[in-house]
Amino acid sequence: MGNWEGLNRRKFPRANFPCLVVIRKGADDRDVILTHTENIGIGGVGVILKKEIKMFHTVDLELDLLDMGGYIRCKGKVVWSVQRKDGKKKKPLFYDIGIEYENLQEKDLKRLEEIIKNLAQKQPTKFSGKDV
16 A cells, blocks of 8 residues: 555545546636546546646546547546655656546436446456545
C-alpha cells in the first residue's frame, strides 16, 4: 500500500476504465482540462492531472464512456488531491485527483453501474471494491 493508504478507501467500487473526461473549473475556456480516467465508479472518478485542483472545488464534468451513449454531464466535487512523488528533475509532478459526482442523473447512474458490473465480471483483478 502507498503512503496515502487512508485516502484509498472508497464508498463505491471502482474499475480501471480509461474513458475521456472534460473538466471545467470555471466559465473561462482556459479553465478546461481534457484528460482520461485513472479509474471510474458509480460515485466518482479518479484522474491524473498536471495541475492541482484544490480540495472541495466544484467542477463541471463530461465523461465519454466510449459506449456510443453520449456524454455524461454533471457537477463534481474534488474530494482528494495528492501530488505524486517523483525523484526525476525537470519532469512535471502529476496529481492524483478524486472527483465525486454531484447531481448525476438516474439514467447515467444506471449506465455506469452496468459498465462497472460488466468490467468486474470480465476483469476481476482490475476491480477495486475498497470502502471510503
